[in-house]
Amino acid sequence: MLNALRKGAGGWIAQLFIALLVVSFAVWGVSGFLTGFQGDTVATVGKTDVSAQQFFREYDLAKRRLGQQIGQAVTDEQARLFGIPGQVLGRLVTEATLNDEADTLGLGVSGETLATQIKDDPTFQGPTGSFDRNRFIQVINNAGMTEDQFVAELQKSYVRQQLASAVVGAMEPPDAYLRAFHDYLNEERSIAYLVLTPDQVGAVADPTETELTTFFNENKSDWRTPELRSVSVVRMTPEDMANTGDVSDEEAQKVYDSQLATRFTEPERRQVEQIVFKDMADATEAASALADGKTFDALKADRGLTDADVDLGLITRDKISDPDVAEAAFSLTEGSVSGIVEGRFGPVIVRVTAIEPEVVTSFEDAKAEIKQELAAARAAQEITDQFDVIEDARAGGATLQEIASNYGLKLVTYPGIDATGNNVDGVAIADLPGGNELVSAVFESDVGLENNAIPIEGGYVWYDVTAVSADRDRELSEVREKVITAFKTAKVDEKLTELAEQNRDRLARGDAIDDVATEIGVEPATADAIKRSTQASGALTAQAIQEAFNGPKGYAGVAPGADDAKIVLVVTDVTVPPYFSGAPEMAETEQRLSGDLTNDLLQQYIAQLQDRLGVSVNQATLQQLIGATDPGV
Known part of the structure; x- marks a missing residue:
């Protein structure tokens, strides 16, 4: 909302500020616990403070915007996971940096200019298209600001714009830069290539015991088992509770008759x-x-x-x-x-x-569906009624086994779950109640802790962590067959890479690709008009496309192919379309490069200001405002 309110600082400068949300962190960081602050100050740049009220207002607005995007209210914990506190603090510190320097330089803006901008802002215009004071007050109040606060913030944004404009202006990229960028984007290449598959190197014998042990020890981390947790789970959902046998034909008939014209x-x-x-x-x-x-x-x-x-x-x-x-x-x-x-x-x-x-649709054809719906509706009500009963039982010390037995629910035990939801064999666990939410909760809990129920699919999941196995290196005996398979795969890849490099060297020496293809028994292929932005297609992988641009005409290279194949290629032609300075098709590129250059310069300027002025963060106040106990954001 405040971005809209600060329209006076719009245009390219405002867009740069958006890009600078967290630039400050690259310079000063926020990891230290600092003292000597007023309780209502979150950060200080030079002589300019970022107040707790200012931070909290912006932080609350950011959470609300995120909530609108994901369709639910955002908690402080979720906001931290999305990096919201850091983004808000970074932007406010960046703004404070420019504000402090602007005050030092004595920059300002007239009240008449501010009044004109507010009056002309469409955000504050009513149905007639003219300034509507009631709408103005409503909008800034919704943003958590008073009229004086808004005007002061708008004044500061204009001053920041003046300062940024004076420092960086609207930079135009040099023509040589545009030409190089044009050539890079539009250069086209033609290639001829061969696809070598693992079949071309034949079978690989099983390793000896010494080879197997050596390979295992060299790649022991590949077989390391992650931390695993054993979990007992009780699920209560409409699907579990619904019993169509409890729904009579007469009840279903009533629903059918009432919906006959509209549904059936x-x-x-x-x-x-x-x-x-x-x-x-x-x-x-x-x-x-x-x-x-x-x-x-x-x-x-x-x-x-x-x-x-x-x-x-x-x-x-x-x-x-x-x-x-x-x-x-x-x-x-x-x-x-x-x-x-x-x-x-x-x-x-x-x-x-x-x-x-x-x-x-006849009643007989619709009956099963209607009964399922009625049963599910009853189950939903039963879940609502039973939830408090089960929670009371849990609070009274009942185990999940007792709850499952007393309330007709099923207890499921998962002997080993890792932090990604896979089992002990590294395979994703199918139909895990609660999915990733349960996995995250399990790894935030521990053995013996009482856990809150997780809402899922119109019902709930209760869980207990029953055991924790620390991550460890596996013994060869535990993964022997997997290691043998990996050894043979690696050997095939090694031989295939050697074969590919041999034939790459032949192409680089000038041997005809048709002759090379005939000798190794593969069909040559070609691809024309390839650009760096060309998408992978068929046998031609993205890596092969990039490899085609690693040298001049006649360059030969090797790139990974699909399904463990290798692609051997040679560049047969290089074409660069002519560049015309000021061509219409370059206008968008020129604008983007201008923004990049301006952004880089502005970032350097802000970094130098922060280094000279000094930046301090009041971690104690900050953590209170974002509901965190950890020292970082």
């Missing part, structure tokens, strides 16, 4: 065409022609009408707004033409070309 009946639909006439005389003439044997299509052609001009579509009766036309259309047989209908917009003649009859 597909009304008749007809393909309807109509010709509207300018007056009754015109319609009478047309009707007479039809009676004498002229077809509806011929009548349509005589009047220069297309199918789109007369076709109402395949529609239900209620979709035809004129009741007389609807009555006529739904009284005809398929393929027949009506007489003259006195419609709302003039005389009409209607034709029906197709009829889809009404379809009614």
Whole structure:
């Protein structure tokens, strides 16, 4: 909201400030615990403070914006996970840096200029397009600001704009820079290439014991088992609780009858065409022609009408707004033409070309679905009723096993879950109740701790961590077969890489790719007009496309292919389209590069200011404002 309110600092300078949300952290960081602050100060740059009230207002607005994006209220913990405190603090410190320097230089802006900008801001204009004071007050109050606070903030934003404009201006990239960028983006290459697959090097023998042990020890970290946690879980969802056997046919019949017309009946639909006439005389003439044997299509052609001009579509009766036309259309047989209908917009003649009859789903066909819905609704209510009962039982010391037994629920034990939701074999656990949310909660808990229920799928999951196994190096005996497979895969890759490099060297010496392909038994392929931005397609991988730009015409290289293959390529042609200074197609690129250069310079300027002025952060106040206990944000 404040970004909109600070429209006076809009344009390219404002966009740069958005890009500088966290630039300050690269210079001064926020990890230290500092003292000597007033309790209402979060940070200080030079002689300029970032107040607790200012930080909290911006922090709250940032949380609300994030909540609108994800569709739920954002807690302090979630805000920290998204990096919101750091982003807000970084921006406020950057603004304070420029404010402090502007005060030192005596920069300012007139009240008349501020008043004009506020009056002309569309944010504060009413339905008539003019300034609406009531809307102005409402908007700034919603942003958590008083009128004086807003005007003061707007004044500061204009001063910051003055300072930034004076330092960096609107930088224009040099023509040589644009030319180099143009050439880099638009250079095109043609290549010829070979795809070598693992089949080309044949089978690899099993390793000896010495080879296997050596390979295992050299890659021991690949077999390291992560921290694993054993978990007992009780789930209560509508799916678990719903019992269609408790729903009688009579109850289902009542629902069916009440929804028969709206849900279980597909009304008749007809393909309807109509010709509207300018007056009754015109319609009478047309009707007479039809009676004498002229077809509806011929009548349509005589009047220069297309199918789109007369076709109402395949529609239900209620979709035809004129009741007389609807009555006529739904009284005809398929393929027949009506007489003259006195419609709302003039005389009409209607034709029906197709009829889809009404379809009614019988009670027998709908019964199972209705019973499932009724059972699920009852289960949802039962879950609401049982939740407090189970929570009370947990508070009274009942175990999950006792709860499952007493309330007809199922206790499931997972002997080993890692922090990514995989089992002891590294395979994702299917249908894990609560999914990633449960996994995160499990790794934030510990053995013997009482945990809050996790809401899922209209129900809840209760869990207990029953054991924790620290991460460790596995013994060879535990993963022997996997290590053998990895050894053989590595050997195949080693041999295939050697073969690819041998043939790359031949191509680099000038050997014809067709001759090389024939000798190793593969088909050569080509690709033309490749740019650095060309997307991977077919056998040509993204790595191969980039490899094609690693040398001049005649350059040969090797790149990974799909399915453990290797791609051997040679550059056969290089084309760079001509560059024209000031060409329209370069306008967007020039603007983007100008922004990049300006942004880089402004970042350096702010970093130098912060180094000279000094930046301090009051961690104690900051942690209180964001609801954190850790010393960092």
